[in-house]
Amino acid sequence: MSMQDTAxxxxxxxxxxxxxxxxxxxxxxxxxxxxxxxLGALTMLATNVEPATIGRSYLALLQGSVGSLGAISETxxxxxxxxxxxxxxxxxxxxxxxxxxAEGQILMGGMAAVICGFSFSHLxxxxxxxxxxxxxxxxxxxxxxxxxxxxxxxxxxxxxxTIMLNMISYRLxxxxxxxxxxxxxxxxxxxxxSVPPNAELPAxxxxxxxxxxxxxxxxxxxxxxxxxxxxxFRTKLGFEFRASGASPExxxxxxxxxxxIIVLAMATAGMLAGLAGANQxxxxxxxxSPGFSAGIGFDAIAVALLGRSHPVGVLFAGLLFGALExxxxxxxxxxxxxxxxxxxxxxxxxxxxxxxxxxxxxxxWGFRRPDSGDGRS
Amino acid sequence: MISDxxxxxxxxxxxxxxxxxxxxxxxxxxxxxxxxxxxxxxxxAWQGVLDAQDQLGIDxxxxxSQAETDYEANLNSLLGGDCDVIFTIGFLLGDATQAAAEANxxxxxxxxxxxxxxxxxxxxxxxxxxxxxxxxxxxxxxGMTETGVLGVFGGINIPPVTIFMDGFAHGxxxxxAQKGTDITVLGWDPExxxxxxxxxxxxxxxxxxxxxxxxxxxxxxxxxVAGPVGLGSAALANELGAEELMIIGVDADLYRTDPExxxxxxxxxxxxxxxxxxxxxxxxxxxxxxxxxxVGSLENGGVDLAPFHDFAGAVPQELQDELAQIRAGITDGSxxxxxx
Numbered sequence: 001m002s003m004q005d006t007a008x009x010x011x012x013x014x015x016x017x018x019x020x021x022x023x024x025x026x027x028x029x030x031x032x033x034x035x036x037x038x039l040g041a042l043t044m045l046a047t048n049v050e051p052a053t054i055g056r057s058y059l060a061l062l063q064g065s066v067g068s069l070g071a072i073s074e075t076x077x078x079x080x081x082x083x084x085x086x087x088x089x090x091x092x093x094x095x096x097x098x099x100x101x102a103e104g105q106i107l108m109g110g111m112a113a114v115i116c117g118f119s120f121s122h123l124x125x126x127x128x129x130x131x132x133x134x135x136x137x138x139x140x141x142x143x144x145x146x147x148x149x150x151x152x153x154x155x156x157x158x159x160x161x162t163i164m165l166n167m168i169s170y171r172l173x174x175x176x177x178x179x180x181x182x183x184x185x186x187x188x189x190x191x192x193x194s195v196p197p198n199a200e201l202p203a204x205x206x207x208x209x210x211x212x213x214x215x216x217x218x219x220x221x222x223x224x225x226x227x228x229x230x231x232x233f234r235t236k237l238g239f240e241f242r243a244s245g246a247s248p249e250x251x252x253x254x255x256x257x258x259x260x261i262i263v264l265a266m267a268t269a270g271m272l273a274g275l276a277g278a279n280q281x282x283x284x285x286x287x288x289s290p291g292f293s294a295g296i297g298f299d300a301i302a303v304a305l306l307g308r309s310h311p312v313g314v315l316f317a318g319l320l321f322g323a324l325e326x327x328x329x330x331x332x333x334x335x336x337x338x339x340x341x342x343x344x345x346x347x348x349x350x351x352x353x354x355x356x357x358x359x360x361x362x363x364x365w366g367f368r369r370p371d372s373g374d375g376r377s
Numbered sequence: 378m379i380s381d382x383x384x385x386x387x388x389x390x391x392x393x394x395x396x397x398x399x400x401x402x403x404x405x406x407x408x409x410x411x412x413x414x415x416x417x418x419x420x421x422a423w424q425g426v427l428d429a430q431d432q433l434g435i436d437x438x439x440x441x442s443q444a445e446t447d448y449e450a451n452l453n454s455l456l457g458g459d460c461d462v463i464f465t466i467g468f469l470l471g472d473a474t475q476a477a478a479e480a481n482x483x484x485x486x487x488x489x490x491x492x493x494x495x496x497x498x499x500x501x502x503x504x505x506x507x508x509x510x511x512x513x514x515x516x517x518x519x520g521m522t523e524t525g526v527l528g529v530f531g532g533i534n535i536p537p538v539t540i541f542m543d544g545f546a547h548g549x550x551x552x553x554a555q556k557g558t559d560i561t562v563l564g565w566d567p568e569x570x571x572x573x574x575x576x577x578x579x580x581x582x583x584x585x586x587x588x589x590x591x592x593x594x595x596x597x598x599x600x601x602v603a604g605p606v607g608l609g610s611a612a613l614a615n616e617l618g619a620e621e622l623m624i625i626g627v628d629a630d631l632y633r634t635d636p637e638x639x640x641x642x643x644x645x646x647x648x649x650x651x652x653x654x655x656x657x658x659x660x661x662x663x664x665x666x667x668x669x670x671x672v673g674s675l676e677n678g679g680v681d682l683a684p685f686h687d688f689a690g691a692v693p694q695e696l697q698d699e700l701a702q703i704r705a706g707i708t709d710g711s712x713x714x715x716x717x
Contacts, residue, residue, distance in 0.1 A: 070457055188534040210480035211453050290576055294444035329454040332440050339441055
């Protein structure tokens with residue numbers, strides 16, 4: 001086994017730990033967040049932000065994420081696509097696949113959902129909305145399975161192919177948005193026609209306040225958490241995914257069809273990312289424009305890592321990242337602290353998650369005595 | 378005794394002076410993806426708010442959009458706060474601003490580069506006859522080029538971007554018609570509405586690459602109409618030297634906002650968003666705010682050509698005189714900037 005393979009294997013082990021381990025699943029992420037917030041404060045200090053402002057900015061972070069109904073609505077709205085795409089990536093990690101292509105799969109899923117929306121706008125809501133959500137998932141699944149097929153048939157590494165497929169998807173979306181039957185009439189810039197109201201994921205709280213953006217996609221998200229959990233831990237296919245991830249050789253000797261599993265795992269991951277795209281265009285944006293994926297596919301990698309590739313973990317990690325996003329805006333409004341700081345804090349969380357030994361060293365009192373230092377991270 | 382009264386009065390006055398800003402007018406701004414420090418579009422609009430902060434003692438807040446998906450969310454964050462007027466900077470925020478304005482009829486909004494038809498009662502739109510200034514820039518560039526080839530590229534193919542390119546191309550065409558020359562403009566065809574676009578407003582790498590392509594095709598003056606993207610073009614011009622490639626800035630006087638590379642800017646097509654934003658704030662404080670449209674033109678100083686700065690000596694006096702004539706012609710309507 002080459003160095004490369006060993007390194008990949010180690011990373012995957014960390015992303016999708018085999019054993020249920022309370023400390024690794026809960027304590028390390030928790031301390032990672034705390035450490036990141038502290039380092040974030042130090043970063044602000046280093047950039048000449050006054051201590052009072054730092055206090056105010058963290059207060060704003062809290063208020064902007066959970067401090068009001070509007071804040072909670074924003075947190076959930078931001079979390080939904082992160083969780084959906086994160087579930088897909090987590091499933092891939094479990095199956096031993098490093099899918100970096102969620103961004104492209106989101107774009108493809110979103111485009112399919114938008115096109116479905118305005119093409120069949122005469123259909124009633126009860127038919128059209130589910131149809132468009134499903135077409136989003138299907139497009140994402142198809143796009144991801146290209147990388148899966150390349151891996152299974154030719155051995156091309158999915159990290160490379162999914163990154164390249166991302167590039168292709170950016171330009172493909174640019175191109176599609178300029179097609180006369182997609183582009184919004186009267187506009188020369190790449191922007192799609194609007195999604196009709198009967199294709200939209202309905203807003204849930206607008207009867208309270210028209211500014212509350214929370215929409216039915218949150219139910220889709222929760223459903224996806226349950227289904228992915230069931231799929232991974234209660235079905236034969238899920239067992240095959242996990243077995244292939246844990247030990248491809250063993251899985252093959254046990255008679256599992258490795259190639260098929262790779263394609264299926266990629267397709268399922270892509271479907272979830274595609275649903276995230278559909279969730280965005282049908283629930284939040286109402287249209288497609290270049291880059292409507294807005295980096296969700298990359299943030300979702302962090303969400304899957306932070307959630308230890310466990311569906312419930314992904315749910316909480318997604319909520320945390322959604323809260324950081326919503327609260328980050330409030331931080332900028334109330335304290336005038338740059339929104340880039342939120343990016344720094346997110347990145348720091350990932351650094352600490354990826355380096356559990358560092359967290360253990362920083363917070364020794366948070367952990368049981370190491371069990372005779374077997375090097376387990 | 379008297380001194381005590383005086384002291385009390387003084388304390389009261391100081392107290393009022395300190396207390397007033399806390400309850401004062403608050404202006405908030407949602408930027409487009411270029412960011413508040415883009416040396417160009419968003420920064421110019423923000424300058425108007427900062428000027429109002431200095432001169433009128435208002436509170437100012439801003440929120441940067443990092444992606445197109447942020448517009449609505451950012452507006453929502455500001456709606457919850459205590460903003461008296463919310464500025465949204467850029468055409469692409471048109472939809473989001475309209476939705477927010479309709480959902481919050483009592484909130485004052487002002488959008489740059491987008492006019493609603495019919496106008497919304499609580500949105501004051503700021504638009505600019507940028508083609509008037511760009512026409513002058515086109516004529517100037519045509520008079521300055523050595524190679525006979527000029528280059529232009531845009532951020533996204535939307536009206537507030539292409540109006541620069543239209544004016545520029547028509548200015549060059551006017552020069553050709555007057556002088557019988559055959560100077561070409563690469564990157565934009567006002568007839569077909571097709572041209573070079575980076576499809577973003579934030580990639581400095583694209584700015585460099587697009588300028589490099591135009592330079593390779595022979596252009597010695599390039600007009601990037603893409604906010605901070607143009608800084609990448611200026612970096613290239615800085616390396617090649619201004620005698621090889623000159624840049625025409627947009628929105629702000631880039632000689633001032635980008636002083637390190639000031640020597641590569643032949644001039645800038647300035648869009649005085651700072652002035653119109655300030656005007657809107659003044660109107661709102663005076664309680665005279667109404668939905669509608671403010672148009673910045675060459676005549677009222679809303680758009681203009683920046684000074685030549687380092688090139689002041691290089692632009693022939695004859696050309697400068699012609700520009701002055703054309704400027705007069707544009708303001709009195711005898712020279713149409715929209716082409717023949």
